Structures are given as structure tokens and as C-alpha cells.
Amino acid sequence: MRLDKFLSLMKYCSRKSSKAFLKTHQVLIEELRVYDGSINFNPNSQKLYIDNQLIFYQDPIHLVLNKPKGYISANHDEMHPCVVDLLKDPYHRFDFKIAGRLDIDTEGLMLLSTDGAFVHEITHPNHHLSKTYVAVLDKEFVDEKRLLEGVEILDGRNQIYKAKALDIKSMKKEVKIVIDEGKYHQIKRMFSKLGYEVLYLKRTKIGNLELDNLLPGTYKQVRKEDIYD
Numbered sequence: 001m002r003l004d005k006f007l008s009l010m011k012y013c014s015r016k017s018s019k020a021f022l023k024t025h026q027v028l029i030e031e032l033r034v035y036d037g038s039i040n041f042n043p044n045s046q047k048l049y050i051d052n053q054l055i056f057y058q059d060p061i062h063l064v065l066n067k068p069k070g071y072i073s074a075n076h077d078e079m080h081p082c083v084v085d086l087l088k089d090p091y092h093r094f095d096f097k098i099a100g101r102l103d104i105d106t107e108g109l110m111l112l113s114t115d116g117a118f119v120h121e122i123t124h125p126n127h128h129l130s131k132t133y134v135a136v137l138d139k140e141f142v143d144e145k146r147l148l149e150g151v152e153i154l155d156g157r158n159q160i161y162k163a164k165a166l167d168i169k170s171m172k173k174e175v176k177i178v179i180d181e182g183k184y185h186q187i188k189r190m191f192s193k194l195g196y197e198v199l200y201l202k203r204t205k206i207g208n209l210e211l212d213n214l215l216p217g218t219y220k221q222v223r224k225e226d227i228y229d
């Protein structure tokens, strides 16, 4: 691609201001100092240095992130901080799509990827990627069987839908539940249907990926192969 396109994709400057950027910053492709934004550059095979710093580039990039409470699963929001605001250099330069949103008050594992087709694939209802949540309820949970059999709840389009737990383990008010769909407020609605309120919710696993010791607000790069069951 053209160098000016790459610089603007990576948020160093706009295409319009690339001329000035190339004048005021030392930009090298491999060892060659470049001033012309129309020059061809292949970020997958060539090295780019800006002011003596090697520029990080990969395509695709997949991240696992521990979403803290209070963050929105989105790229922009007027009112609240968004999960992408947690990304630091160099990841903040890339456009990430979010695979499987969490409510603002839910914590835990989120997957972000620069590969839109991959995100579409793993979030598609036919894909049935398993997700594990830990919920703390307002009272002791005694209805494992009913959630394993399935309960009728409304989905995001207000259509009735039978939601089933694939696995469930409870210890008084704390419940570990596995589902393989991702309908709107699914976990809260499944418990609410049986008269329980979810006081705390955290996603701990998607496919094979676990949160492990990733602290809230932090993230790490993973490979596609780390995700699938």
C-alpha cells in the first residue's frame, strides 16, 4: 500500500498532513529515508522506522482483555470509557472489533480482533463457542436442573428463546455457568426467569481461553489456535 495510507491507518497523521509529517519526522523504510508518501510500502515484509523507532505491525492481531466494571463494550461512547480506551501503544493504533459484548457492570474476558471476518465467524450463532461466567446471586441457587433443561427468555429482539446452560456448578449464591450462545443480557435473564437477581457477573472463559491472572484493565495477545475448543 502507499506509505501515506499506512501512516494514516496507523494514526500517525492524516493522508493530507503526511507530507508535513515526512518532512518533520525521520521516516525510514528499511535503511532508506523517505519523503514521498506515494511510495509503496509492504508492512508485512518491510521494516518501518519513525524517528529511530521500529514500528510494530501485525495483521491480524487478537487480544484477550479483562474488562473492568464501568467500561462499555464499544469503540466510542460519549458518556463512559470504552474497552478500547484501555489499549496502549502500539495496540491503540489498530482498529479492533469486539467479539461478544459484556454489559457495563459485567467484568471479565473479552476478545478483540483486527480481523472482522474472524469476529463475525466466532460470534455467529451457528458457531456455538462456549462461554463460562461466574455469577453471584441475591440468594442461594437451587435450580441447576431447570437451567440445564432450558428456560424461555426474551432475546435482544424481544423474541422468545429457549436458553440452556451446558454446565452449571453452584456453591450457595455463587454459580459457575457455561452457555454457548450470546443473547442480550442472557445470563441475567436466565437467572431472573427463575427469580434470582445477578449482583455480580464475570466472564472467565471463551472457548479454550481463560482469564488466568490477567488483571482488570490489562490484556495480552493470543493466537486463533488458543481460542477454539
Ligand code: URA
Binding pocket: 101, 102, 103, 104, 106, 184, 185, 186, 187, 188, 189, 201
Ligand atoms: N449475560 C449478561 O446478562 N450480561 C453480560 O454481560 C454477559 C452475559
